[in-house]
Amino acid sequence: MTTSVETDLAGLATATGVPGAQFAVRLGGRTAVSRHGDGIADDTAFPLGSLTKPFTAALAMLLVDDGDLHLDERLPQGWTLRQLLTHTSGLASNIDEDAEHTSDRRAWVARHCGAADLVHRPGSAFSYSNVGYTVVGQLVEDATGMSWEDAVTSILLRPLGVEPAFVGGPAAARPVAVGHSFGGTRIEEQSAIPVEAPNGGLALSAADLVAFAASCVDDLAPMFVDQVADLPIGPYGIADGWGLGWAAYRDWFGHDGSGDGTSCHLRTDPRTGDVVALTTNSATGRDLWERLLRTLDVDVPDHPTPSSPPVPGHGPTACVGRFANGPLDLTVVRHADGGLATTTGDRLEFLGELRFVLTGSTRFDGRFLRDPRSGEIDLLQVTGRLARRYDKDK
Structure with a gap:
C-alpha cells in the first residue's frame, strides 16, 4: 500500500501544482504515510487553519469528562458549550481584522461577544463561527489556568506523543x-491574530492528524454524533451535519483547514477507525485532496455538491440587498446582463428554490432563506455562514 500511495501522491501533487505534501491513510488498523517535496520530512508541521477546531473541541470534551466544563450549562452570555462547538451559538463568523487585537482571550471576549453581537438566537440555527471557538479557548483557559497553547499541548497532544507547532507562536522545535x-509564490509568514489561536493556530503533520483522529474515535466517541439534524437551518453546502467539533459527511466525520498558502484535510469513520489525512503547502491543496480520494479503495465522502444544474434566468429581485454577519458583508446587486452578482464581482448561478453557486476565484454553495412568518427573504447562507438582511436606514 505504501508504494501505491507514494506514487499517487508524487504524480498528483505535481499535476495540481502542490510543492509539498504529506498523505497518511489508516485502513483496517494499518497506517501508510507518504510525503512529497523538497525539505518535507515525516515530522514537518503544516499550518492547519480551521482544522485546529476539532483539537480545541477535543480538549474541551476532555475537560467535560473531568467535570471542569459542562456541555449544557448556560453561560452568562446566553449560549452553551455544546452550541459553541456545533456553530449554533449565534456568534459572528469572523473576527474583524481591523479591530483591536490581543492575546488576552478573556478581555477580547468580554468586549466583542455580548448578546447584541449575535446573528441569531442561540441554538436556533447553524452558522459557522470562528468567534465561537475563540470563546471555547477562553473557557479552556479559565478551567485549566493555562494558556490554550499550553493546555492543548500538555492535556491533549503530548499524551499522543505529539509536540505541536503554533502559527505566530514561539519558535517550533520541528520544521x-x-x-x-x-501562482506558486512562497508565503514566508502566516498572518496570525493571537486571540484566534483556538480556531486556527495549530501546525501538525499528516501522521499527527491520524493519531489524533484515532484517539478521538477510541476515547471521545460522543463527538461523532450529529447535533444539528433537527435544526431548520443546518450547514448547507459545507457538510451533511455537525458533531461536537467535527463536520459530518454521511457516516464519516472530519474537517478542512486553510492557512496562507496551505490546505489540510482530515476524515475519519468512527465505525471502523479508518482515517485519511492530507497536509499541503499550497492553496491548490484541495485539488490534490479530491484527486487522492478517488485513488482509494474506500469511499471517503467529501463536501456535498448540488445535484441540479443552474436554472436559466436572472434570479429573483427579492434577493437584491445587503446581508451582514459581523465583518462579513455581502451586497447583492443586479448585474448589467440581468443576472445577480455581489459588489465584489462574484456571480450567483441559481439552482432553483433560492439555492445558488457563488462563482469567482472559487465556487461556494449558498442559498437565500425566507422569514417563516413574513415570507420575505431575510437571510443569506454561504460557506455555512448566515448573513442577515441589513437595512442601514432602520
Missing part, C-alpha cells in the same frame, strides 16, 4: 512548511 499562493 514548519512554508505556504504557496495559487
Whole structure:
C-alpha cells in the first residue's frame, strides 16, 4: 500500500501544482504515510487553519469528562458549550481584522461577544463561527489556568506523543512548511491574530492528524454524533451535519483547514477507525485532496455538491440587498446582463428554490432563506455562514 500511495501522491501533487505534501491513510488498523517535496520530512508541521477546531473541541470534551466544563450549562452570555462547538451559538463568523487585537482571550471576549453581537438566537440555527471557538479557548483557559497553547499541548497532544507547532507562536522545535499562493509564490509568514489561536493556530503533520483522529474515535466517541439534524437551518453546502467539533459527511466525520498558502484535510469513520489525512503547502491543496480520494479503495465522502444544474434566468429581485454577519458583508446587486452578482464581482448561478453557486476565484454553495412568518427573504447562507438582511436606514 505504501508504494501505491507514494506514487499517487508524487504524480498528483505535481499535476495540481502542490510543492509539498504529506498523505497518511489508516485502513483496517494499518497506517501508510507518504510525503512529497523538497525539505518535507515525516515530522514537518503544516499550518492547519480551521482544522485546529476539532483539537480545541477535543480538549474541551476532555475537560467535560473531568467535570471542569459542562456541555449544557448556560453561560452568562446566553449560549452553551455544546452550541459553541456545533456553530449554533449565534456568534459572528469572523473576527474583524481591523479591530483591536490581543492575546488576552478573556478581555477580547468580554468586549466583542455580548448578546447584541449575535446573528441569531442561540441554538436556533447553524452558522459557522470562528468567534465561537475563540470563546471555547477562553473557557479552556479559565478551567485549566493555562494558556490554550499550553493546555492543548500538555492535556491533549503530548499524551499522543505529539509536540505541536503554533502559527505566530514561539519558535517550533520541528520544521514548519512554508505556504504557496495559487501562482506558486512562497508565503514566508502566516498572518496570525493571537486571540484566534483556538480556531486556527495549530501546525501538525499528516501522521499527527491520524493519531489524533484515532484517539478521538477510541476515547471521545460522543463527538461523532450529529447535533444539528433537527435544526431548520443546518450547514448547507459545507457538510451533511455537525458533531461536537467535527463536520459530518454521511457516516464519516472530519474537517478542512486553510492557512496562507496551505490546505489540510482530515476524515475519519468512527465505525471502523479508518482515517485519511492530507497536509499541503499550497492553496491548490484541495485539488490534490479530491484527486487522492478517488485513488482509494474506500469511499471517503467529501463536501456535498448540488445535484441540479443552474436554472436559466436572472434570479429573483427579492434577493437584491445587503446581508451582514459581523465583518462579513455581502451586497447583492443586479448585474448589467440581468443576472445577480455581489459588489465584489462574484456571480450567483441559481439552482432553483433560492439555492445558488457563488462563482469567482472559487465556487461556494449558498442559498437565500425566507422569514417563516413574513415570507420575505431575510437571510443569506454561504460557506455555512448566515448573513442577515441589513437595512442601514432602520
